[in-house]
Amino acid sequence: xxxxxxxxxxxxPLKDKWTDYKSHVDLVNPANKRSIDxxxxxxxxxxxxxxxxxxxxxxxxxxxxxxxxxxxxHSIAAQGGINAAKNYQNDGDSVFRxxxxxxxxxxxxxxxxxxxxxxxxxxxxxxxxxxxxxxxxRDYGGLLxxxxxGGTQVQRTFYAKGQTGQQLLxxxxxxxxxxxxxxxxxxxxxxxxxxxxVVNGKARGIIARNLVTGELERHSGHAVVLxxxxxxxxxxxxxxxxxxNTSAAWRAHKKGAFFANPCYTQxxxxxxxxxxxxxxxxxxxxxxxxxxxRIWVPKNMExxxxxxxxxxxPTDLKEDDRDYYLERRYPAFGNLVPRDVASRAAxxxxxxxxxxxxxxxAVYLDFDAAIMRYGQEKxxxxxxxxxxxxxxxxxxxxVVESKYGNLFQMYEKIVDDNPYKTPMMIYPAVHYTMxxxxxxxxxxxTVEGCFSAGEANFSDHxxxxxxxxxxxxxxxxxxxxxxxxxxxxxxxxxRTGKISTDLPEFVEAENDVRRRLEHFIHNKGTKSVDHFxxxxxxxxxxxxxxxxxxxxxKEAIVEIRRIREEFHRDVFVPGTINEFNPELEKATRVEDFxxxxxxxxxxxxxxxxxxxxxxxxxxxxxxxxxxxxDVNFTYAAAWQWTGNPQEPVLHKEHLEFKExxxxxxxxx
Amino acid sequence: MKLTLKIxxxxxxxxxxKIETYPIDNVSEHMSFLEMMDVLNEQLISEGxxxxxxxxxxxxGICGMCSMFINGEAHGPDRGVTTCQLHMxxxxxxxxIYVEPFRAKGFxxxxxxxxxxxxxxxxxxxxxxxxxxxxxxxxxxxAIPIPKNDADKAFDAxxxxxxxxxxxxxxxxxAMLFVSAKVSQFALLPQGKVEAxxxxxxxxxxxxxxxxxxxxxxxxxxxxxxxxxxxxNIARMNRExxxxxxxxx
Numbered sequence: 001x002x003x004x005x006x007x008x009x010x011x012x013p014l015k016d017k018w019t020d021y022k023s024h025v026d027l028v029n030p031a032n033k034r035s036i037d038x039x040x041x042x043x044x045x046x047x048x049x050x051x052x053x054x055x056x057x058x059x060x061x062x063x064x065x066x067x068x069x070x071x072x073x074h075s076i077a078a079q080g081g082i083n084a085a086k087n088y089q090n091d092g093d094s095v096f097r098x099x100x101x102x103x104x105x106x107x108x109x110x111x112x113x114x115x116x117x118x119x120x121x122x123x124x125x126x127x128x129x130x131x132x133x134x135x136x137x138r139d140y141g142g143l144l145x146x147x148x149x150g151g152t153q154v155q156r157t158f159y160a161k162g163q164t165g166q167q168l169l170x171x172x173x174x175x176x177x178x179x180x181x182x183x184x185x186x187x188x189x190x191x192x193x194x195x196x197x198v199v200n201g202k203a204r205g206i207i208a209r210n211l212v213t214g215e216l217e218r219h220s221g222h223a224v225v226l227x228x229x230x231x232x233x234x235x236x237x238x239x240x241x242x243x244x245n246t247s248a249a250w251r252a253h254k255k256g257a258f259f260a261n262p263c264y265t266q267x268x269x270x271x272x273x274x275x276x277x278x279x280x281x282x283x284x285x286x287x288x289x290x291x292x293x294r295i296w297v298p299k300n301m302e303x304x305x306x307x308x309x310x311x312x313x314p315t316d317l318k319e320d321d322r323d324y325y326l327e328r329r330y331p332a333f334g335n336l337v338p339r340d341v342a343s344r345a346a347x348x349x350x351x352x353x354x355x356x357x358x359x360x361x362a363v364y365l366d367f368d369a370a371i372m373r374y375g376q377e378k379x380x381x382x383x384x385x386x387x388x389x390x391x392x393x394x395x396x397x398x399v400v401e402s403k404y405g406n407l408f409q410m411y412e413k414i415v416d417d418n419p420y421k422t423p424m425m426i427y428p429a430v431h432y433t434m435x436x437x438x439x440x441x442x443x444x445x446t447v448e449g450c451f452s453a454g455e456a457n458f459s460d461h462x463x464x465x466x467x468x469x470x471x472x473x474x475x476x477x478x479x480x481x482x483x484x485x486x487x488x489x490x491x492x493x494x495r496t497g498k499i500s501t502d503l504p505e506f507v508e509a510e511n512d513v514r515r516r517l518e519h520f521i522h523n524k525g526t527k528s529v530d531h532f533x534x535x536x537x538x539x540x541x542x543x544x545x546x547x548x549x550x551x552x553x554k555e556a557i558v559e560i561r562r563i564r565e566e567f568h569r570d571v572f573v574p575g576t577i578n579e580f581n582p583e584l585e586k587a588t589r590v591e592d593f594x595x596x597x598x599x600x601x602x603x604x605x606x607x608x609x610x611x612x613x614x615x616x617x618x619x620x621x622x623x624x625x626x627x628x629x630d631v632n633f634t635y636a637a638a639w640q641w642t643g644n645p646q647e648p649v650l651h652k653e654h655l656e657f658k659e660x661x662x663x664x665x666x667x668x
Numbered sequence: 669m670k671l672t673l674k675i676x677x678x679x680x681x682x683x684x685x686k687i688e689t690y691p692i693d694n695v696s697e698h699m700s701f702l703e704m705m706d707v708l709n710e711q712l713i714s715e716g717x718x719x720x721x722x723x724x725x726x727x728x729g730i731c732g733m734c735s736m737f738i739n740g741e742a743h744g745p746d747r748g749v750t751t752c753q754l755h756m757x758x759x760x761x762x763x764x765i766y767v768e769p770f771r772a773k774g775f776x777x778x779x780x781x782x783x784x785x786x787x788x789x790x791x792x793x794x795x796x797x798x799x800x801x802x803x804x805x806x807x808x809x810x811a812i813p814i815p816k817n818d819a820d821k822a823f824d825a826x827x828x829x830x831x832x833x834x835x836x837x838x839x840x841x842x843a844m845l846f847v848s849a850k851v852s853q854f855a856l857l858p859q860g861k862v863e864a865x866x867x868x869x870x871x872x873x874x875x876x877x878x879x880x881x882x883x884x885x886x887x888x889x890x891x892x893x894x895x896x897x898x899x900x901n902i903a904r905m906n907r908e909x910x911x912x913x914x915x916x917x
Contacts, residue, residue, distance in 0.1 A: 049802070052802065053801075053802040056801045056802060067725060067731070067733060068723065068733065068784070068785055068786070069732075069785065069786070069788070069789050069830065070789075071732070071789075071830055072725055072726075072731040072732060072733050074725070074726060074731070076726065076730050076731050076732075077726045077728055077730050077731065086809070088810060121804070124804040124806075126809045127804075127806045127807065127808060127809045128800075128802060128803075128804070128806055129809075130806075130809040130859070131798070131800045131806040131807070131859060132797075132798050132800055132859070133798045133822075133853065133854050133857050133859045133860050135819050135820075135822040135823035135826050135853065135857065136809075136819075137819070137823075138813075138814055138816050138819045138820075139816065140816050141813060142813030142814050142815050142816060142819070143810050143813055144809055144810055160823055160826075161823065163730070163827060166730055166827070166829075167823070167826060170826060173792070174792070174796055174797035174798070175797060175800075175802070177789070177792045177793045177796050177797050178793075178797040178799060180789075180793045181793040181794060187789075189786060189789070212778055241725040241726040241727070241731060242724055242725055242726075242727055243725050275698045276696055276698060276699070278696065278699055278703050278704075278706065278707055279703065280700075280702065280703050280706055280727060281727045281728075283727075283728050284728075409748065410728065410729065410753070413729075413746070413748075413749055413753045413755065414700075414753065414755070416755070416757060479802045479804075480802070480804055483802065528710055528713045528714070530706075530710065572713065572716075574713060574716070574717070574718050574719065575718060579679075579680070579779075580680070580721060580778055580779040580782065582719070582721055583713070583719060
């Protein structure tokens with residue numbers, strides 16, 4: 001295949017690559033840094049930490065977010081925790097084990113060198129965050145506490161109740177604030193990037209729209225970092241924020257950045273089931289709940305039917321009449337199997353008719369055993385030897401509240417049911433996208449000078465991400481990787497000087513954006529943007545969701561093209577360009593989702609194996625597990641834009657596994 | 669459910685603005701308040717009218733983007749929730765609901781229900797951080813044990829989502845609950861002690877500059893705060909401020 005892709009993985013033994021790289025990478029001296037501008041789009045964990053770190057180093061940073069403050073980026077909603085190979089619990093953890101778990105969890109479809117680097121810097125992240133004042137959970141000795149997440153057999157997850165993402169993001173935000181106060185970061189709130197500007201093959205700036213005034217602005221820089229998150233909202237319903245979108249990444253793709261593995265999507269097993277057509281988003285219940293919650297459906301079909309019809313309550317069912325299907329199928333990992341496995345198992349039970357809500361698409365997540373276990377421990381601690389069941393339950397509920405209080409409250413507010421008393425109902429939902437912009441070891445895309453970090457790139461999670469690894473990757477990229485790699489690139493750029501925004505490339509890019517916006521405003525269509533977004537989401541979920549097959553994917557491709565054509569012909573966007581206009585914002589985002597959706601389906605169609613979150617019905621083992629095809633598919637699929645969304649060109653980055661033997665993944 | 673919505677419409681910062689009336693039908697009790705607003709906007713768009721602008725993003729109560737003053741209360745009648753988590757089951761068929769923006773001198777209206785809260789950011793720029801660079805060489809995270817009680821209290825203060833409900837609720841439009849949450853988080857932790865004095869002085873100075881009022885101990889902010897940030901934080905900030913003001917050079 002082509003030699004277009006150069007992953008630039010350093011030579012040498014895996015465990016020394018990053019150390020050697022850091023020792024030899026070119027540097028930019030402090031005086032020169034002052035004359036170099038770096039644009040960072042997105043202020044979540046990856047973008048926020050990169051902005052703060054690069055500004056501390058002396059670069060002039062311009063940071064952009066579409067929200068009204070960088071603190072609102074969707075990293076804030078991450079609940080459960082962040083992994084790090086600290087081995088504070090003395091349970092055998094190590095850098096290698098975190099590396100191994102991540103590669104295996106990703107079903108052997110990630111790049112070894114990047115993942116090893118991630119595991120290496122993981123411990124530094126915790127040190128850095130504690131130094132910033134991030135209030136992680138602690139034990140009574142005042143030391144940091146840990147818990148377990150799916151796909152691992154050690155306790156390496158650091159957490160702050162169910163608000164770990166919030167606390168980490170506020171840490172990065174505070175580091176940014178210090179630099180904003182010092183004038184080293186110029187922050188552009190309520191600004192959305194609508195185009196990447198490429199000059200002589202190098203990324204040199206962006207066109208952004210001021211969302212308050214509607215004005216188009218040209219911004220130049222010596223490098224552009226896209227830390228703009230994932231594209232899960234292509235499904236319309238997902239756990240992403242309403243504004244989360246793919247536009248920055250997609251615009252870069254159309255300017256030459258290859259898009260890798262778009263079909264790798266994570267469907268998270270524990271979300272609140274959907275309730276009606278008006279639904280605007282799905283709410284995640286943290287994976288950390290699987291530390292203590294047991295997942296089950298009724299063993300007997302009659303009970304399942306009775307529950308659906310409201311004649312029976314879950315608490316009426318005896319232990320023997322319950323099917324703890326994850327514990328049954330995967331005794332080694334039980335309720336803590338990885339997300340893709342847990343999601344498919346839930347779908348399998350519900351498809352077989354054992355679902356427990358009106359739609360038949362829900363399973364139970366039950367805390368009763370945990371409440372009683374914790375209650376007994378607490379009673380022992382208090383020397384209450386004769387505690388009644390009620391007393392034990394009361395004590396146990398208090399312990400569970402201290403661990404997951406905010407999640408239980410969130411569930412109760414949304415569902416109007418008390419999860420301390422009756423089991424939660426959950427069902428899988430789109431949560432995270434492992435695919436994204438193809439990047440080399442330096443996190444640079446195939447457009448020179450355009451970097452991508454965090455969920456927006458494809459590099460670390462292969463075909464499935466383990467829980468508590470997204471926060472780790474975002475902060476690793478921003479705090480510890482980009483500060484080195486971007487310097488290596490900029491070292492050759494110290495003589496360039498200020499980049500003018502009057503260059504013809506800027507003028508042309510701005511004109512292109514203006515034409516797109518005018519098209520929407522002047523289009524005299526009849527249907528709202530959401531109408532088309534919902535139509536796209538439905539076909540994506542039905543045909544390109546948890547299980548995919550050739551016929552369904554081909555149908556999806558035709559259908560997406562049809563929706564896209566109708567969208568451009570019949571969408572109605574009220575208002576004008578030069579004002580605060582949320583419908584116009586949605587229109588440009590959905591325009592890009594409609595192109596990405598097709599590439600997503602094309603990628604899913606071409607990969608005839610199953611791996612991680614990508615499940616092709618044609619490729620499964622006898623007991624319904626995902627079956628990889630290592631002979632034909634041990635590569636990352638990087639797609640090149642050709643000007644026609646129907647004809648992307650595939651480039652393959654062959655993945656070499658030198659430290660790890662490829663095996664059929666088993667959690668049994 | 670059938671409802672009558674009385675919604676504040678204001679074209680831009682300079683427009684005077686007024687309340688408009690919108691009837692809405694077929695509202696399900698399981699909808700969130702924002703989903704009900706989505707349905708209204710779809711209805712307005714289908715009539716060729718301009719939809720109501722409002723801030724929102726995560727829709728799970730953590731980003732702090734959504735605001736809205738609903739029937740005279742920030743984030744509406746339920747407790748411990750943001751507007752995105754407020755569900756229509758808290759209302760009755762036939763209700764009339766007033767929806768207004770968060771109002772304060774420090775929060776100018778951008779459009780309809782959308783307000784400018786960048787004053788909060790500027791207060792954080794003045795001191796809402798610990799001065800530590802990214803290096804990879806900070807000391808081991810377990811080098812300083814922190815009593816669980818202090819860590820838990822710091823965490824509770826740190827859960828503020830910066831939505832501005834406290835300001836909108838306060839008769840003085842005071843931002844003391846917001847500012848004190850950040851001051852408290854760092855004052856309770858050993859890492860934050862070094863700069864504690866300068867931090868509280870700088871943040872309070874910026875808070876005053878932004879035009880937020882003073883605290884007169886009504887306590888409404890604590891009740892309306894979707895995250896239950898405690899008034900104790902204001903008391904702690906006042907102690908920190910006094911200490912700093914007395915000993916400042």
